[in-house]
Amino acid sequence: MKTRKILLGLAVLGLTTVFANNGAKIYTACAACHGVNGEKAALGKSKVIKSWDSKKTIAALEGYKKGTYGGAMKGVMKGQVARLSSEDIKAVAKHIETLK
16 A cells, blocks of 8 residues: 555656656747747747746637737747647746746
8 A cells, every 4th residue: 555655656746747847848949039048028029938927828828829819929929839738838837937
């Protein structure tokens, strides 16, 4: 019984690490415009996303995907997020939240 709990705990920890790493990996495509730490206004037109709350990022990315969010960058971002699943969006949002 104790062994099962330990193995379950390790499995959960492993999945958490996979998602965290996945968020960082996904963000590498974002960094070209937003900066390594989210410190840049992409193409001089977007908001700086550094340290955004994950809920704010998820809402923005899902809005871009649906075409219901965004100003000048709406068309560019719609294409960028089209390939992302809901899980990918959550993972990258969690990563952005950690940027300092």
